[in-house]
Amino acid sequence: MGRIAPGGRTSPRIDADGYSFDIGAQFLRATSPAMRRWAREWVQAGVLAEWRPVLGLYDTTSGTLRRREQLSQQELDTAAGSFFGVLSSSPDEPLFVGLPSMAALPAHLLRPQQPLQPLQGQEPGPVSALGAGEPAAAAVAAAAWPQVQSARLAEGRWWLTGPPPQQQADGMAAGGGASSGAGGGGWLGVFDALVLADSQMARPGAPGHISFQGAEAGSPQPCASLSMLLGRLGSSRPAPLLSLALSWDGTAHGPLLPGGAQAALLAGGGGAFQWLAEDSSKPGRSSSGLSRWVAITTTEFAAELLREAAAGGSGGGAVAGAAGAPGKGTGGLPPQDATYRVNLAERLWAALRTELSAGGRRELPTPVRLSAQRWGSALPSAPLGQLAVCDEAARWAACGDFCAGGGLQGAAESGAAAAEAVMAMLGLGLEGER
Numbered sequence: 001m002g003r004i005a006p007g008g009r010t011s012p013r014i015d016a017d018g019y020s021f022d023i024g025a026q027f028l029r030a031t032s033p034a035m036r037r038w039a040r041e042w043v044q045a046g047v048l049a050e051w052r053p054v055l056g057l058y059d060t061t062s063g064t065l066r067r068r069e070q071l072s073q074q075e076l077d078t079a080a081g082s083f084f085g086v087l088s089s090s091p092d093e094p095l096f097v098g099l100p101s102m103a104a105l106p107a108h109l110l111r112p113q114q115p116l117q118p119l120q121g122q123e124p125g126p127v128s129a130l131g132a133g134e135p136a137a138a139a140v141a142a143a144a145w146p147q148v149q150s151a152r153l154a155e156g157r158w159w160l161t162g163p164p165p166q167q168q169a170d171g172m173a174a175g176g177g178a179s180s181g182a183g184g185g186g187w188l189g190v191f192d193a194l195v196l197a198d199s200q201m202a203r204p205g206a207p208g209h210i211s212f213q214g215a216e217a218g219s220p221q222p223c224a225s226l227s228m229l230l231g232r233l234g235s236s237r238p239a240p241l242l243s244l245a246l247s248w249d250g251t252a253h254g255p256l257l258p259g260g261a262q263a264a265l266l267a268g269g270g271g272a273f274q275w276l277a278e279d280s281s282k283p284g285r286s287s288s289g290l291s292r293w294v295a296i297t298t299t300e301f302a303a304e305l306l307r308e309a310a311a312g313g314s315g316g317g318a319v320a321g322a323a324g325a326p327g328k329g330t331g332g333l334p335p336q337d338a339t340y341r342v343n344l345a346e347r348l349w350a351a352l353r354t355e356l357s358a359g360g361r362r363e364l365p366t367p368v369r370l371s372a373q374r375w376g377s378a379l380p381s382a383p384l385g386q387l388a389v390c391d392e393a394a395r396w397a398a399c400g401d402f403c404a405g406g407g408l409q410g411a412a413e414s415g416a417a418a419a420e421a422v423m424a425m426l427g428l429g430l431e432g433e434r
């Protein structure tokens with residue numbers, strides 16, 4: 001997770017020259033009716049655009065690329081489950097990307113909304129924490145993005161605290177040391193419902209871990225439903241991924257992939273990387289003469305490097321960087337500082353170059369700039385198989401890709417289900433929906 005900020009895994013990397021790279025989510029697929037409807041709305045709002053890259057399957061053993069339309073049905077079926085099903089999309093189905101980066105989507109969703117109204121025949125819930133008389137969604141959007149470290153359910157409401165104010169202002173993940181009450185950390189307020197949007201809240205030591213308490217002094221859990229969810233999430237460990245952002249002087253060197261391809265699944269030999277795409281081929285990205293690319297490892301290769309780093313072995317030395325000290329709340333891994341990222345980027349580039357050069361068959365130019373990102377909790381390894389999990393009586397809802405999987409589409413549908421549940425809990429609805 002890294003920084004606690006809206007955007008999560010859609011957050012881009014802005015390099016020293018101010019160019020943005022999608023180092024997390026690469027694209028959005030809209031295959032369900034709901035997602036297609038939202039995609040249309042977001043395209044109209046100017047925060048989403050179609051991206052139709054020249055797409056194919058790159059064989060790292062032979063160094064050849066075949067475009068999607070040249071693949072047999074059997075090859076397409078084999079690749080169907082790989083990288084968010086990108087090759088199983090029909091050639092007519094566009095991929096979508098946020099404008100100017102993937103993080104435009106959560107930013108758009110957080111904009112001030114139409115005021116929520118009490119539903120007819122229902123008493124409005126007390127919206128004290130959002131500010132009496134204010135539109136609920138607007139108050140949420142306007143608030144600084146706080147990290148929640150401790151949540152107590154008392155008198156039917158949620159009492160939340162976060163890190164001390166200076167750490168909140170820095171927007172940094174403070175690690176696993178949750179404060180136990182208003183006195184220990186930054187007081188966030190009393191809320192009428194709690195939405196749990198990240199499975200890290202269930203894992204002690206994770207950057208987003210939340211310490212839950214019941215109303216009675218010393219009671220460890222607020223309610224049985226939440227204890228059950230924490231138990232299920234706490235026992236599964238999400239899979240990691242590593243991303244590499246690379247820039248070339250586009251005029252001096254040829255493309256990274258053969259055949260003019262702008263995006264490809266990688267298959268064959270080494271198994272270190274699964275996805276490579278020309279970020280600068282996406283619509284709405286600033287053109288600079290630089291050819292900018294993003295590569296994403298397999299979960300297996302990421303896990304191998306992270307194991308080495310945690311053990312301080314040979315891979316650990318390269319990836320740990322000079323800082324070396326294990327990071328708080330990062331599972332014994334070093335913090336992601338500048339040195340760490342440089343070392344990790346060099347290690348990843350060496351592996352990518354090996355895969356792309358296909359045993360020396362292809363010459364590859366040296367990038368002018370490299371940067372890396374570690375996603376320690378990139379993908380849920382065992383989604384719950386439910387769209388969202390809610391408890392109306394205890395006024396909480398949990399949503400995100402850890403509920404039903406499915407990448408961005410699954411997370412959006414899960415969030416919508418949780419939003420509906422919370423509105424019902426609070427007796428709220430949109431004007432005109434009575």
Ligand SMILES: Cc1cc2nc3c(=O)[nH]c(=O)nc-3n(C[C@H](O)[C@H](O)[C@H](O)COP(=O)(O)OP(=O)(O)OC[C@H]3O[C@@H](n4cnc5c(N)ncnc54)[C@H](O)[C@@H]3O)c2cc1C
Nearest residue numbers: 005008009024025026027148198208378400401407408411
């Ligand atoms: C490298 C990479 C590439 C990917 N590519 C694709 C792709 O091409 N297509 C696709 O569909 N999916 C892709 N995904 C998956 C996709 O990014 C996720 O499925 C999706 O972003 C999940 O959204 P979410 O809202 O569930 O979680 P997140 O995006 O992780 O959001 C959770 C939010 O909760 C916040 N948070 C956590 N703990 C706390 C706390 N205690 N207090 C306050 N806030 C907290 C976090 O800061 C974060 O903003 C990719 C993921 C990675 C890592």
